Amino acid sequence: MKITLVAACALVDADNRVLVAQRPEGKALAGLWEFPGGKVEPGERPEACLIRELHEELGITVKEACLAPLTFASHGYETFHLLMPLWICRRWEGQVIAREHKALKWLRAGKLRDIPMPPADEPLIPPLIDLLGP
Numbered sequence: 056m057k058i059t060l061v062a063a064c065a066l067v068d069a070d071n072r073v074l075v076a077q078r079p080e081g082k083a084l085a086g087l088w089e090f091p092g093g094k095v096e097p098g099e100r101p102e103a104c105l106i107r108e109l110h111e112e113l114g115i116t117v118k119e120a121c122l123a124p125l126t127f128a129s130h131g132y133e134t135f136h137l138l139m140p141l142w143i144c145r146r147w148e149g150q151v152i153a154r155e156h157k158a159l160k161w162l163r164a165g166k167l168r169d170i171p172m173p174p175a176d177e178p179l180i181p182p183l184i185d186l187l188g189p
């Protein structure tokens with residue numbers, strides 16, 4: 056079984072809302088709402104990967120000191136096993152824009168259950184509600 060390491064981030068705004076991003080057409084899991092992030096490249100540190108992906112996908116600049124680990128997902132997909140640490144980030148530079156996603160939205164953690172997310176993401180919701188409230 057191939058293990059794929061993906062670094063992902065819950066960006067949290069001043070009202071404790073979380074950013075979710077809609078996966079574009081033509082990619083696996085198209086249309087589902089995810090946490091921004093991506094695959095860790097060979098030799099790359101996960102935190103460096105996340106900072107790179109947040110810049111590529113959302114156009115923002117994040118300092119490593121502003122990333123706090125929250126939890127992780129471990130999920131068996133048909134062709135690979137996803138291991139996905141999730142960081143929280145409340146501080147960044149720049150305006151969030153959808154450079155690669157179909158759409159973006161800010162939601163209270165309790166509302167994450169109402170949007171279609173990848174199956175791997177479901178266990179990430181309770182720790183977000185614990186931290187941020189519903």
Ligand SMILES: Nc1nc2c([nH]c(=O)n2[C@H]2C[C@H](O)[C@@H](COP(=O)(O)OP(=O)(O)OP(=O)(O)O)O2)c(=O)[nH]1
Pocket residue numbers: 061062063082083084088089090091092093094095108137173174175176
């Ligand atoms: N970023 C992200 N990926 C997720 C989440 N949940 C989930 O199952 N995945 C899966 C989808 C993909 O199989 C894999 C990472 O995908 P990705 O499409 O973000 O990877 P990437 O940014 O490096 O994009 P690419 O260069 O491979 O196209 O993890 C999530 O919340 N965020």
Ligand SMILES: [Mg+2]
Pocket residue numbers: 091092093094108112
């Ligand atoms: Mg990505």
